[in-house]
Amino acid sequence: xxDDSGFGPDxxxxxxxxxxxxxxxxxxxxxxxxxxPVWFVDVDRDGERLELVVRGDRFDVPxxxxxxxxxxxxxxxxxxxxxxxxxxxxxxxxRAFVTSRVPGEPDFAHATDSERESVMDDYLAILxxxxxxxxxxxxxxxxxxxxxxxxxxTFGLALYEMGYRRMKKRPDPFLEWVLAWLRxxxxxxxxxxxVVVWDSGQFHHERGKITGVLDIxxxxxxxxxxxxxxxxxxxxxxGYGDFKDLYAxxxxxxxxxxxxxxxxxxxxxxxxxxxxxxxxxxxEPVAGSDYMTNAQWCCETNIFAVExxxxxxxxxxxxxxLPEIDRSPVGQAHEHLVRALRSIDGADDFARHEIRIAFxxxxxxxxxxxIGRQVIDxxxxxxxxxxxxxxxxxxxxxxxxxxxVLADDGRHDEQLVTLFHRRTTRAxxxxxxxxxxxxxxxxxxxxx
Numbered sequence: 008x009x010d011d012s013g014f015g016p017d018x019x020x021x022x023x024x025x026x027x028x029x030x031x032x033x034x035x036x037x038x039x040x041x042x043x044p045v046w047f048v049d050v051d052r053d054g055e056r057l058e059l060v061v062r063g064d065r066f067d068v069p070x071x072x073x074x075x076x077x078x079x080x081x082x083x084x085x086x087x088x089x090x091x092x093x094x095x096x097x098x099x100x101x102r103a104f105v106t107s108r109v110p111g112e113p114d115f116a117h118a119t120d121s122e123r124e125s126v127m128d129d130y131l132a133i134l135x136x137x138x139x140x141x142x143x144x145x146x147x148x149x150x151x152x153x154x155x156x157x158x159x160x161t162f163g164l165a166l167y168e169m170g171y172r173r174m175k176k177r178p179d180p181f182l183e184w185v186l187a188w189l190r191x192x193x194x195x196x197x198x199x200x201x202v203v204v205w206d207s208g209q210f211h212h213e214r215g216k217i218t219g220v221l222d223i224x225x226x227x228x229x230x231x232x233x234x235x236x237x238x239x240x241x242x243x244x245x246g247y248g249d250f251k252d253l254y255a256x257x258x259x260x261x262x263x264x265x266x267x268x269x270x271x272x273x274x275x276x277x278x279x280x281x282x283x284x285x286x287x288x289x290x291e292p293v294a295g296s297d298y299m300t301n302a303q304w305c306c307e308t309n310i311f312a313v314e315x316x317x318x319x320x321x322x323x324x325x326x327x328x329l330p331e332i333d334r335s336p337v338g339q340a341h342e343h344l345v346r347a348l349r350s351i352d353g354a355d356d357f358a359r360h361e362i363r364i365a366f367x368x369x370x371x372x373x374x375x376x377x378i379g380r381q382v383i384d385x386x387x388x389x390x391x392x393x394x395x396x397x398x399x400x401x402x403x404x405x406x407x408x409x410x411x412v413l414a415d416d417g418r419h420d421e422q423l424v425t426l427f428h429r430r431t432t433r434a435x436x437x438x439x440x441x442x443x444x445x446x447x448x449x450x451x452x453x454x455x
Contacts, residue, residue, distance in 0.1 A: 009022075009033055009034055009035070009036070011036075014036070017044070017046075017100075017101045018036055018038075018046070020098070020100050020101060021033075021036065021046060021048060021061055021098070021101070021103075022036065024098050024105070025048065025050050025059075028095070028096055028105075029050065029052055029057075029095065030052060030053075031050035031051060031052040031057065032050060032051045032052075033048060033049070033050050034049045034050060034051055034056075035047075035048065035049035036048050036049070037355075037356070037357075038357050039357075040356045040357045040359065040360030041297075041360070042065075042067075042296075042297040042300055042301075043063065043065050044063030044064070044066070044101060044103070045060060045061065045062055045063060046060070046061040046063070046103075047059070047060060047108065048060070048061055048105075057107070058107070058108035059095065059105055059106065059107060059108055060092065060105070060106050060107070060108050061098065061101075061103045061104075061105050062074075062077075062103055062104055062105075062106060063101050063102060063103040064101070064102040064103065066293070066295065066296075067288045067292070067293050067295065067296035067297075067301070068284050068285055068287070068288050069170060069174075070224060071163065071166045071167055071170065071224075071225060071284070072151060072166070072224065072225065072226075072227060074102060074103070074104065074224075075097070075104075076149070076150070076151060076226075076227075077104075077223055077224045077226065078094055078097060078104040079148060079149060079150060080145070080150055080202070080223050080226035080227070081094055081106070081223045081226070082094040083144070083145055083148060083150065083202075084137065084202070084220075084223070084226075087140055088136075089133060089136065089137050089140075089220065090133065090217055090218065090219050090220055091219060091220050091221075091223060092106035092107045092108070092109050092219055092221070093106060093107040094106050095107070109211045109218050109219030109221065110211065110213055110218050111211030111212050111213035111218040111219070112211060112212055112213065113209075113210070113211055113221075114244075114245045114246075115245065115246055118212075121215075122214075122215050123246075123247075123248060124248065125215035125216070126210075126212040126215055126216065126217060127247055127248055127253060127256070128256060128260075129212075129215070129216050129217045130208075130210060130217050130220075131253065131256050131257045131260055132260050133217060133220060134207070134231075134234055134235075134257065134261075135257060135260040135261035137201070137202055137203075137204075138201040138202070138203070138231040138234070138261060139201075139261070140201070140202050142200050142201065142202060142228050145202055145228060146228060150202070150226075150227060150228055151227045151228065152200075152227065152228035153228070153229075156198035156199075156200050157196065157198055159196055159198065159199060159200045159228065159229050159230045160194065160196035160199070160229065160230035160232070160233065160269070160272075160273065161196075161276075162227070162228075162229055163205055163225065163227060163229055163233070164189075164276045164279070167279070167280060167283040167284065168186060168283060170283065170284070171283045171284075171286055171287075174286070174287040175286065175287070176286065176287050176290035176291055177290050177402075177405065178405040178406045178408070178409040179282070179286055179405075179409065180405060180408035180409040180411070180412050181282070181309060181312075181427055181430065181431065182279065182282050182283065182286065183409050183412055183413055184412040184423055184427065185275070185278075185279055185312050185316070186279070187412065187413065187416075187417070188275075188316060188417070188420065189272070189275065189276055191416070191417050192272070194268070194269055194272040196230050196232075196269065197266075199230045199231055199232065200228055200229070200230070201228070201229070201230070201231035202226065202227075202228055203226065203227065203228070203229040203230070203231060203233050203234050204220065204222075204223055204225065204226050204234055205225035205226065205227070205229060205233050205234065205237055205277075206222060206224065206225045206237055206280075207233075207234040207235070207237045207238040207241075208237070208238025208241045208242070208245065208247060209221045209222040209241070230269070230273065231263075232265070232266060232269045232270050232273055233273045233277070235253075235254060235257060235265065235270050235273075236270045236271075236273035236274040236276075236277060237273070237274075237277045239274050239451060239452060240274075240277070240278065240308060240311055240451060242451070242452060243449035243450070243451055244449065249452070250452050254267070254270070267454065270454075271315070271319065271454050274315060275312060275315040275316065275319075278308045278309070278311045278312035278315060279308075279312060280308070281301075281304045281305045281308045281309075282305045282308065282309055285301040285302075285304070285305055288301055289301055289302060289305065297364050298364070298368055299364060299367040299368050299371060299438065299445065300364075302371070302438060303435075303438055303445050306431065306434050306435035306438060307435065307448065307449070309431045309434075310428070310431045310432060310435060310448055311451055313424060313427050313428045313431055314428075314451065314453075316420070316424055317424050317428070318453055318454060318455060320420065320421060320424060322421060322424050322425070324424075324425070324428050327428065327429050327432040327433060327436075329378065329382075329433070329436055329441075330378050330381030330382065330385065331378075331381075332377040332378060333377060333378065333380065333381065334377075335376050335377075337376060338373075338376060338377070341369070341372065341373035341376055342373065344369050344373075345366065345369050345370055345373055348362060348365055348366040348369055349366055367439065367445065370439045370440060370443070370445070371437065371438050371439055371445070373440075374436075374437055374438070374439055374440060374446075375437050378436075378437070379437060382433045382434075382436075382437060383401045383404075385429070385433065386401065386404060386429075386430055386433065387401070387404050389426050389429060389430070390404050390407065390408060393408075393411065393419070393422060393423075393426060394407060394408075394411055432448070435448060
């Protein structure tokens with residue numbers, strides 16, 4: 008008998024859904040400790056054991072595509088033989104859809120080089136098969152698509168930007184600068200159209216083969232080269248192999264040449280996805296939001312964006328000097344809070360996850376207390392050199408820099424690359440103590 012004494016309303020509704028829609032008895036249910044509501048559910052249906060996932064809706068940021076759209080794309084891919092988790096159905100409360108659970112490993116931590124190569128061959132072959140699918144049945148079923156094929160490569164980014172504009176809370180000069188750069192340097196996508204997952208490189212594998220392509224939330228009809236660009240960022244923590252070799256293998260498998268210039272453009276565009284999505288959640292975080300995960304993702308990918316523009320412009324980026332620690336009157340209190348949070352043990356995995364969120368936030372505030380005021384001063388000093396006057400506050404500085412980049416029209420891009428490199432690097436170094444995972448920048452594979 009399943010012990011449901013600790014279940015909340017969502018868990019009880021999930022149990023009811025399994026009974027009503029699958030005729031199954033729930034034997035195990037736990038929420039995944041992460042930033043998005045996801046539950047792992049084990050059920051018994053007429054003696055058959057099913058391992059399921061209930062994939063819920065994000066609550067701190069609106070999805071670029073509705074959750075129903077994610078389910079639709081996943082179901083259509085499954086029906087056409089693309090290995091994605093099978094969709095069992097839609098749940099109204101909590102808003103979620105139910106899928107099979109895919110076995111295997113999400114990375115290559117325990118894989119040999121030959122196993123990794125085999126997995127990546129399989130993954131690239133899956134992408135090639137998916138990109139060869141006829142897009143018209145997907146469009147007729149309701150999968151989102153640009154108004155014209157010539158917009159296929161910018162459709163997703165345009166949706167991200169629309170969401171950002173709709174919810175913008177404060178000046179964001181970095182984001183405005185890179186968006187303007189992309190507009191000034193448009194790329195001819197040659198009308199390529201395919202079903203894409205976009206946030207590529209997410210899968211489980213076992214014995215050298217893909218067991219399932221995961222996380223289809225950004226799936227739509229777009230430029231297939233978007234899928235070859237996006238997982239360059241995830242490579243820094245997964246390690247897929249040399250991208251020149253991966254692209255050559257995709258060419259052989261797909262029969263289509265790979266336009267590396269287009270991939271470079273798509274890579275830069277996708278580096279903005281976190282800052283576009285989480286701008287509002289960081290400016291005004293809602294209850295339950297994983298502030299530090301959102302901040303870490305944004306800081307890391309913002310640096311990737313600066314590095315991408317620097318590579319295109321042929322600019323060498325140097326080291327960024329950090330200020331010395333300034334011990335404040337509340338320094339000991341911060342240290343006491345961090346130690347206290349580190350010592351607390353939650354009742355279950357999700358409770359421990361919530362405590363860790365608070366612990367990492369406390370370490371960020373502790374680090375800001377140590378060097379934050381000096382970082383703000385350094386940012387304002389940089390601004391004084393650029394615009395000829397020193398703003399009186401960080402708020403005024405953000406507004407002045409946004410006004411500057413919007414009016415500049417690319418005339419000072421080389422100076423702005425180095426300025427934003429210093430600003431984004433300093434922002435990352437404020438996330439936690441020196442040398443911590445939160446403040447460590449992982450180098451990305453360059454195109455040159």
